[in-house]
Amino acid sequence: MSTKSLAATEGSQGLGLIQGVGLTIMLALVARQLATLPILNIMGSMVLAILLGIAWRSLMAVPATAEVGINYASKKILRYGIILMGLRLDIPKIIAAGPRVIILDALAIFLAMVVITFLGQKVGLNKKLATLIAAGTGICGAAAIAAVAPVVRSRDDETAVAVAIIALLGTLFTIIYTLLYPVINLTPYQYGLFSGSSLHELAHVIAAAQAGGSASTDIAILVKLGRVALLVPVALLLGIIFAPRNKTGAGWNWRQLQVPWFIFGFLALSGLNTMAILPVSLTATLIQGGVFLLTMAMAGLGLNVSLEMIKRVGTRGLVTGLVGSVVLSLTLFLVIASLIS
Numbered sequence: 001m002s003t004k005s006l007a008a009t010e011g012s013q014g015l016g017l018i019q020g021v022g023l024t025i026m027l028a029l030v031a032r033q034l035a036t037l038p039i040l041n042i043m044g045s046m047v048l049a050i051l052l053g054i055a056w057r058s059l060m061a062v063p064a065t066a067e068v069g070i071n072y073a074s075k076k077i078l079r080y081g082i083i084l085m086g087l088r089l090d091i092p093k094i095i096a097a098g099p100r101v102i103i104l105d106a107l108a109i110f111l112a113m114v115v116i117t118f119l120g121q122k123v124g125l126n127k128k129l130a131t132l133i134a135a136g137t138g139i140c141g142a143a144a145i146a147a148v149a150p151v152v153r154s155r156d157d158e159t160a161v162a163v164a165i166i167a168l169l170g171t172l173f174t175i176i177y178t179l180l181y182p183v184i185n186l187t188p189y190q191y192g193l194f195s196g197s198s199l200h201e202l203a204h205v206i207a208a209a210q211a212g213g214s215a216s217t218d219i220a221i222l223v224k225l226g227r228v229a230l231l232v233p234v235a236l237l238l239g240i241i242f243a244p245r246n247k248t249g250a251g252w253n254w255r256q257l258q259v260p261w262f263i264f265g266f267l268a269l270s271g272l273n274t275m276a277i278l279p280v281s282l283t284a285t286l287i288q289g290g291v292f293l294l295t296m297a298m299a300g301l302g303l304n305v306s307l308e309m310i311k312r313v314g315t316r317g318l319v320t321g322l323v324g325s326v327v328l329s330l331t332l333f334l335v336i337a338s339l340i341s
Contacts, residue, residue, distance in 0.1 A: 013068055015065055016063070016065035016066050016067065016068040016069050017068055017069040017072060018069060019063055019065060019066035019069050020066040020067065020068060020069015020070035020071070020072060020073060020300070020303075021069040021070075021072060021073055021077075021296075022069070023056070023062075023066060023069070023070065023299070023303070024053075024069070024070065024073040024074075024077075024296040024297070024299040024300045024303070025296060027049055027052045027053055027056065027296075027299035027302075027303075028045070028049055028292060028295040028296040028298075028299050030052060031045045031046070031048040031049035031052055031295055031298075031299065032045045032292070032295060034048050035048055043175075043178050043179075043211070044178065044207070044210040044211055045210075045291075045295045046206065046207035046210050046294060046295050046298040047174060047175060047178050047207050047208070047210070047211075047298070049207075049295045049296070049298035049299040049302060050171055050174065050175070050207060050298045050299070050301055050302040050305075051175070051302060052299060052302060053298070053299045053300065053301065053302020053303040053304075053305070054171070054302040054303075054305050055302075056302075056303060057302070057303050057304075057305065057306050058306065062303065070300045070303045070304060071300070071304070072300075073296050073297055073299065073300030074203070074297050074300030074301045074303075074304055075297075075300075077293050077296050077297050077300070078202070078203055078293075078294065078297035078300075078301075079262035079265075080262075080290075080293050081290045081291070081292075081293030081294035081296075081297055082202065082206075082221070082262055082266055082290075082294070083262055083265035083266050083269060083290075084269065084286050084287065084289060084290025084293065085206070085217075085221060085266065085287070085290045085291075085294070086265065086266035086267060086268065086269030086270040086273070087269045087270070087272070087273045087278075087283050087286055087287050087290070088214060088217070088218050088273070088287055089218055089221070089222065089270040089273060089274075092274065100340065101193075101222060101223055101226050102226060104193060104197045104223060104226075104332070104335075104336075105197060105223060105226040105227045105230055106230065107197075107332070107335070108138055108197045108198060108227060108328065108332060109138040109139055109227060109230055109234060110138075111138070111327065111328050111331055111332075112134050112135075112137040112138025112139075112324060112328050113131075113134045113135070113138055113234075115134075115323075115324045115327050115328065116130055116133055116134035116137060116138075116320060116321065116324035117130045117131060117134050119320045119323055119324055120133070120134075120316075120320045123316045123319070123320060124316065125316050125317060125320055126158065128152045128153070128154040128155075128158055129154065129158045129161060129162060129317060130317075130320060131148065131152050131154075131238065132145045132148060132149060132152070132154055132158060132159060132162035133162050133165055133166070133317060133320060133321045133324070134324065135147075135148040135234065135238075136162055136163070136165070136166035136200060137166065137169075137200055137321060137324055137325055137328065138227070138234075138328070139227050139228065139230065139231050139234060140200075140201065140202060140224070140227060140228045140231060141166050141167075141170060141200045141201030141202070141203075141204070142163045142166060142167070142201065143201075143228070143231075144231055144234075145159060145162045145163050145166065146159070146163075147231055147235055148234075148235055148238060151235050151238045151239045151242060152238060152242045153242070161317055162317075165317055165318055165321045166200050166201065166321070167201075167301070167304060167305050168305060168318070169200060169318075169321050169322060169325050170199060170200030170201045170203075170204040171204065171301070171302065171305055173198075173199055173200070173204065173208075173325060173329065174199060174204040174207050174208045177194075177195060177199065177208040177211070178207075178208055178210075178211045181211040181212060184333070185337075186333075186336070186337060188212040188213055188215035188216045189215055189216070189219055190336050190337065190340060191209070191211070191212040191216045191220075192209050192212060192215065192216035192217065192218065192219035192220040192223070193219055193220070193223055193336050193340060194329075194332060194333055194336050195208045195209040195212075195216065195220045195223075196209065196219060196220035196221065196222065196223025196224040196226075196227075197223050197224075197227070197332050197336075198325075198328050198329045198332045198333075199224075200325070201301070202221075202224050202225075202228070203294070203297055203298060203301050205220050205221065205223075205224040206220070206221060206294055207294075207298055208220075209221070221266075225263055225266065228263060229263070
């Protein structure tokens with residue numbers, strides 16, 4: 001590539017980054033204002049940002065160049081926001097949560113993997129696609145799909161379809177959870193457990209848990225990060241299951257696993273908060289900054305959901321993911337409502 005061509009490409013990417021991130025900032029600011037209004041304040045700024053993003057994608061033209069900035073907001077900025085949210089957690093509380101969180105996480109992943117792969121088999125869905133949908137539902141959305149894809153040796157189109165299904169269902173369930181929170185008779189702590197253990201993406205968990213306040217959000221993030229941490233053993237197990245059927249190419253190795261490094265930043269700031277090193281005023285400011293970054297990420301997530309996705313993902317995959325998600329949500333709701341106070 002010539003120097004001029006390289007410069008033009010970099011310039012285009014820079015413009016797209018500004019366009020996409022700028023759009024998410026604008027939608028986040030609008031969402032924050034809308035969240036101050038009656039009724040809409042029940043939903044919160046993050047869910048409103050998702051809805052605004054979907055509406056914008058459906059009604060307005062989004063320049064193709066802006067996709068790089070939108071993806072940056074929905075992935076990178078999301079992680080920065082999550083890291084800052086670590087300042088809301090107290091490590092002794094995390095330790096105290098202990099066994100029940102891990103058990104709940106393991107149950108969620110087990111249910112998702114078994115139910116969705118079983119349903120996929122019944123409707124004639126490709127086994128690899130069903131596995132990807134199950135991993136995205138049970139573990140951590142698109143990140144889990146990307147990590148599991150090389151393990152099961154799925155095709156690029158299968159991976160893309162699975163990600164699209166998780167984006168659609170996760171957004172739908174986030175909105176449903178938020179609307180149902182006032183009537184499902186769960187305490188903020190229980191609702192946080194419920195959101196963190198059953199929703200798809202970490203972004204969806206944070207957006208939905210916001211309805212229950214900080215008590216819900218704190219435990220929801222903790223529970224969700226527990227599911228993320230279990231990605232490694234699940235990927236290894238899938239590697240064993242799929243290995244006998246993989247006859248082509250080199251074997252899978254550790255470098256193909258996407259490690260969620262932002263977890264360590266999240267835990268580091270949790271440690272700072274536990275030791276009370278930072279001034280209270282600075283901590284509050286950083287937390288508010290993290291909330292805004294997450295609202296931007298929600299807007300980016302919504303901008304990545306289009307009505308055309310429904311046509312592309314296909315009925316069988318979408319129905320399999322939907323039924324599996326419903327079973328997961330109902331089961332975990334019953335477990336948490338009846339056994340955890």
